Amino acid sequence: MTKRLVVGLLLAGLVGGLAQGAVTIMVLWSGDELAAFQKVADAFQAQTGITVRVESVGRDLPTILATRVAAGNPPDLAGMPNPGQMAEFVARGALIPVDDLVDLTQFPTAFVDLATVNGKVYGIFISADLKSLVWYNPDALYAEGLAPADSWNELLYITETLAARGKVPWAVGLESGAASGWPGTDWIEDIMLRTAGPELYDQWVNHEIPWTHPAVKRAFELFGAIVRNKAYVYGGTTGALSINFGDSPAVLWDPTPGAYLHRQATFIKSFIAGAHPELDLDRDVAFFVFPPIDPKWGTPLLGAGDLISAFRDTPEVRAFLQYLAGPEAQAIWCGALGKLATNVNVDPSIYPDQLTAQAAEILKGAEIFRFDASDLMPAAVGSGAFWKGILDYVSGVPLDRVLQEIEAAAQAAY
């Protein structure tokens, strides 16, 4: 297959650095992320002499990758959109297992299990994001005489107190172009983990309980108690639905804060820095862990990660996979971007700022860790009906109808 690609390029008269000993990898990254990955690839090449050709196709990756795979023309490796999509490629017989190629003991078992389908491992996580965080502006929050919440009741107390003072407690942004709705799914997942526990969460992911189950319903209701309350959210429900997720936290640091709390994963840090270049991140920006709700389940953590899988088994692919899994590659990648390393041997000193180091520390100490449920579900649910359901629910559609519609999609998809 690589040969065919080479011939194709020859036809176009475009031979450039295509020697034996090369791997191709398709990714969706751009900008800083692409530059950081290129650094990893360059370091690998310097060590092994194997060329890494990085093909960035942007946000159309799911489409392009699915097409290439179906047409029998996949790259050597690719960044998977999510574990659910990886499982789909496994089901189509496209991916190779990596159990024997990579030393999997370097990873926490949670990350290995997440890439496991039918007892075989089909991908490696090169980094992770911690999702269960509530961001705040310390100056603004303390000026109101309030402090980070340790429990759901305290969180509600902060919310109600601010609202009673005529202030808006939460900044929520659910808009994300074609992927609108996903930030809401993270809320539901965090709440599910804290009200129903990890076992029921897993059953929910695997559709062993229906969407109309009382536990799912309760999670939506707790989410709705905050986000559907017009007085609790910046711009009300229309604001939550219309404002882009990346723009939404910016109002926390406005001269007169537009809101005080924002629930989002570690990566939001770069958006805050982009909107407010004047901030000193370690001093002006802080987060606390999304607090426990039902004491029985404590404080489970929700996360996601960057997953790489291989479509071909060549010596070069093996070498690159081993390198990506190792602490050196992750130190370059995570150090540049402030992502959290998955390899347990990575030295915490690589993190660019205290916030990231703190998040890495929290993730390491996790008693219960679960992956973003929507990323694990079949795409028709996890990247379709669930997203739409969030938007419908927040925009006022009755909850029972929302859950029934997601359930209908789930029944067709599982």
Added chain:
Amino acid sequence: MNMGRAHWLYLAPALLLLGVFLVYPSVETIRLSFYGPRSDTFVGFQNYIQAFTSRPMLIAFRNNLLWLVVFTLFTVGMGLVLAVLLDRVRYEAIIKSVIFLPMAISYVAAGVIWRFVYAFRPVVAPQIGLLNAIVVALGGQPVGWLIERPWINNLALIAVGVWVWTGFCMVVLSAAYKGIPKEMQEAARIDGANEWQVFRHVTIPFLKSTLAVVTTTMIVFVLKVFDIVYMMTNGAYDTDVIANRMYNEMFQFNNYGLASAIAVVLFLAIIPFLVINIRRFRTQEAVR
């Protein structure tokens, strides 16, 4: 003219390319529409049943119908009005470029442009969206243009389509309008016809076949409309359209069977318009 088999020489390159890039994949699509999500199990008409009965598809049908009426009316109507009116002013070239400009914009960029039109901010904050700025300046409350269902958000999406495609209609109709011999219109005016009568009885009959072409093109475009909806709402809040459902089923949800069935439904929907066109071509040939 009758010239043996020479016509095949003229047609061969086109037929070859059409066969390879459109006909063969269509046959493949029809075949896959009877198979399951991974194209490995035969499922009969099950995909078609789902395509015609599931709630998301029914909403998509409704929206495509709304697009069909509103979008076609506005693009063809405004294109015609502009083609006729612009012929009378000296700054025609500039205005034409302005109307045509959106055609030159890729859909990624168009998405950004319209964000700056439809953006919503709470009434207490400075508005960054043009429409809400106007609404607030007039004393109203900001509106979630892409959220208020079922009319405001669908019409907001259709407005983007009209903004893009009116330029197409204008350019094609204008080219035809300039083909009308000035003498015919002058003669009508000398006979005492007013401008409306000239338009109605000289211009329209002359433009009839071009109008039919432009309308057909717009109708086909409506059936296939995808980019605008995908980038702005991806079908949320009941704004979905058929082609977006197909794209999602195909590339996001990996359901090749259902996606293929939806594509076949699209193809069937065009047939009535084909029949009308062929009748028109026959008439055209009979009179020339």
Added chain:
Amino acid sequence: MKATRILKRLPLHLLIITLAVIWLAPSLGLLVSSFRPRQDLLSSGWWTALVTPSYWSKFTLANYREVLTQQGMGRAFLNSFIITVPTTLLTLAIAALAAYALAWMNFRGRQFLLMMVIGLIVIPLQMTLIPVLRMFNVLKLSGSFPGIWLAHAGYGLPLMIYLLRNFFGALPRELFESAFIDGATPFRAFVKLVLPLSVPVLASAGIFQFLWVWNDLLVALVYLGGFEEVAPLTLKLSLLVGSRGQDWHLLTAAAFISMIVPMIVFLSLQRYFVRGILAGAVKG
């Protein structure tokens, strides 16, 4: 006399200018935004920047600088040309030949063929990607420019043939009869008669094909791929949006850069949309 004439035409001018302003406003927003710093884009409307003279000093070329100095920008520009220009010419040539045959040659099954061709307009090209790419792999065309020229031509042909067939069909019969009496062959009639008379429609059809190919991303990504040696400008544009949709300030500038070429093409072809070419012919 002149004053009343202007007064009479005032509504006409007002109507046209109002429409033009409505059409221009969104693009103007894009243009103004492309000169503003990132954090300002989200804190105030673009029109406030325009009407506040004290703001004007904050307009900056930084966004353009960042976009244009991006690695591989020149190559992307070149690739877009390599993809678009041959495709447009190829499509027009093939479509014109076919439209001529479908309009003026008598043979069995002509109407049926025409109907099939028009019917193909409705096929969503997304459905063709997998089977065609599979074929390209066998023919070793994937990742090559000739492959994408042919693909874009195939996708553009139905509409082009339809537009051209309609125009050719409206040419008067006497035109051909007199040509053939003068001893012209059908091909000579096509080159010497049909093509010159069809300049306006060829120009407009050419523009549209040019635009679609220039602005295409999906087809290029599937058949050519995302490597820097082959990827077009639209990929650079889409990568600027970022994997999470940030960086609109760069996107606004990039969008304008990518619009420049199609606008130049449109403006330079506009002189062909003139009265008289066809009018004279019809009279004769």
